Amino acid sequence: MNGADALITTLVENEVTACFANPGTSEMQFVAALDREPRMRPVLCLFEGVATGAADGYGRIAETPACTLLHLGPGYGNGLANLHNARRAFTPVVNVIGDHATYHRQYDAPLNSDIPTIVRPNSLWVKSADSPDSVAELTAEAVTASYGPPGGPVSLILPADSAWLETTKGAVKAPVPTRAPPASGVVEEVAKKVRAAAKPVVLLGGQGTSAKALEQAARLQAAGVRVMADTFCARQPRGAGVFQPARMQYFGEAALADLAGTDLMVFVGTVTPVAFFAYPDRPSVLAPEGCETTTLAQRSEDAVAGLAALADALGAPASGPAQPYKVADAAPTGPLTPQSAGVSVARHLPEGAIICDDSVTSGGGVAVPCATAKAHDVLALTGGAIGIGGPLAIGAATAAPDRKIVSLNGDGSAMYTVQSLWTMARENQDVTVVVFANHSYRILNIEMGRTGSGNPGPSASKLLDLGDPKIDWVSLAKGLGVPAVRCETAEEFDAAFAKAMAEPGPKFIEAAI
């Protein structure tokens, strides 16, 4: 057994059984060792940003980490943005970063760089396995660390010689940490504050939007407490039979208007909400002035237990509201818009589907009708780094091959990690990718006005417009091996989406809005 074997055996013994990879020379021992451990499933991604976003999607659905295999500092760099998103989603991810042999580092070969520094800001844990005997133990440590709580990406650096040298130190068991419930004193204190408040709000995030947490949160709503959720949640069940909390508005002034009069905010798996960006003369903190804030369950704590205990303390009913099933009987007609597309998505979405949402300005149009579609999960962009819609879908499809995956993307976002389409084709994943092609960074046209920058002139427009040339998304998707259609009317989209839901395998729909 060499160090690479010790690594892979320890991973699979601890339920880390998917590897999203783009290897290079320094990772060849790991690649070779895969042939000796069939329990590890390797998934090739043609760019590391696809691999890391896929690991995020996998972790959000499987609730166990996937690993990535990345090629030194630059390979990690290519995956950095989606690891930023995974950090903001609190998703466990075990990054394995191949490095030069320990004795070769001193020579500063062309691919050498300061890996520990590059990975630090997006890693809960960073260590380098500088001997083959240390590999198994550090791998187990990495797996445990990735769970947090709350979870997140960790970075195990694997020098080439630690991988190729022999070792007798085989698989090590990695304990999975558990979440403690909030202390009972905390629950009582929060219950007292809620009873005393005129207009309390409970805000959910992190584990607070899990299926079990939403069941308990619905009881609070039934007891007269307004329940809300963070604007962007790592994973949230939605649709018929599911309790749907109100969503924190994206723009700060809208959020504060929505919260007007709220005198208590109780956080569950989240913290005080803040504006996504600052703007001249607009608020950063999204709690009304004078509103008291308190925490029922920290991100590291058991949100379900906390919510249940609070509901009990408030004498809430045993269950709360849930969404009805209600979709349009007829296909929408006329021009294709995000709204009409949303009606079609809601009509045809199968039970248990997973929506991976990177659709920016088009997303709202889909969310509204889907609130009463068949029950599904939504994985949102938690960290604001676009280019996650395709990668998340690859990961979700790997974790749940029996569920239909729908990836919704803005065109600007989809271009970031367009390589994902190829992996979906190669793995024959049951993913339908929708790209809303408005041929513009539309959000930036909105933001430009908000930042007080006025209307874009000729130079500014050159940086916001994607229409010259217009990307032919169908050509692009077909080139990467995914069957593709372009829809220009609501009727066309409804038919294409219905067909995509009815047939297994990868599909691509350009929604020309």
Place this chain on the structure above:
Amino acid sequence: MNGADALITTLVENEVTACFANPGTSEMQFVAALDREPRMRPVLCLFEGVATGAADGYGRIAETPACTLLHLGPGYGNGLANLHNARRAFTPVVNVIGDHATYHRQYDAPLNSDIPTIVRPNSLWVKSADSPDSVAELTAEAVTASYGPPGGPVSLILPADSAWLETTKGAVKAPVPTRAPPASGVVEEVAKKVRAAAKPVVLLGGQGTSAKALEQAARLQAAGVRVMADTFCARQPRGAGVFQPARMQYFGEAALADLAGTDLMVFVGTVTPVAFFAYPDRPSVLAPEGCETTTLAQRSEDAVAGLAALADALGAPASGPAQPYKVADAAPTGPLTPQSAGVSVARHLPEGAIICDDSVTSGGGVAVPCATAKAHDVLALTGGAIGIGGPLAIGAATAAPDRKIVSLNGDGSAMYTVQSLWTMARENQDVTVVVFANHSYRILNIEMGRTGSGNPGPSASKLLDLGDPKIDWVSLAKGLGVPAVRCETAEEFDAAFAKAMAEPGPKFIEAAI
């Protein structure tokens, strides 16, 4: 004038007149300010790795920095790999990284991250302009720092409020540092060693492969000193009328065999060569045992002056050898190979062309016949992070719109930054992109054997093979707006390449090898 105006004015006053950008909300003030400063040319890239690689290509040709405009930590992360390459090319690049408003950072909004840490390993200089009054001065400092010598990427962090607030501090002049010649004692000492050596080698890198440096180096060759160049050079003239030094071999054992008997290595703009990767039982340092090493010109010094002084001290003739012009009269025939493609490239390459080379295992086939083509420049992959061929070409075309640009790529490499094709189309650049489609990470199949990992089995093969599905490069390129053809024979490639050289504008050729 606001801070964004102060930034852009300072940049253009210091010859930084091209901006490769993918902006977000935090950069809207910069974008708006571009409308007030027409001397700055904005070039939109659909992914930051394209923007940073383009800035590298621009700097290598213009010898002045371009700037990039990047969106917080994740935007920089997406551009990190090509900045690693730029650092290894010693190319001046001024990265402008938009950040949250200074007062908003404390709230850890979703896009917040530790930018100074992420950028540090690939930045010669890092500062944040935390007030509008500091912007102009820090911008000038950044421009100066980017020149080194030797040059490299620098990172100026621009908080949104520093951009939007008013300032009276306008353009600041940035001194451009000069390179000192090697001390005369050094030249004499080296000359003495060269005279005493049985088999001396002068190894060129960095500024040592510039046109003027090669002229002086040729004199050394004429005086009986073997002249070599680093395996991968940032910029090197090649072809008829140019002196061509021998190239350091890529694989360590081949390099040492080539250097057998060498008893002195003299470095000019470079350092002791090392193996790209370590392998079990193979050498890291690529100087023969017992060979003396010495430095004529540090990377920071004037390599041209150093070489001229050494040539004078050795009594070398006033000029040395140069390549003849010699290309095949007839088009190659039969199966398309990198070698036959190289013959065609050499036949049709116009005077003054710029080859941007990210073609990995196919590159050697082109290099050999191009050694006697019309004079051109070659920009190579200096840092080993693939995905630079398209971006470099965008930058080179922006810096030299009157020169023909040829971008040579492996298919694995080209997929990394496939978004580049769109920018070439949008800017109507005179770039011909060739992708050698072997549908494999062929280099890794070679490396796998070298690392002692044996032959790839089923799992390993899944990570090395790109053939399932086969990427349809023509469909991909057309989807991104670039006219494209597939060539399957040597004749087809010769005709397509000839046509591409004869017509201006972006062209794409899939070389099915």
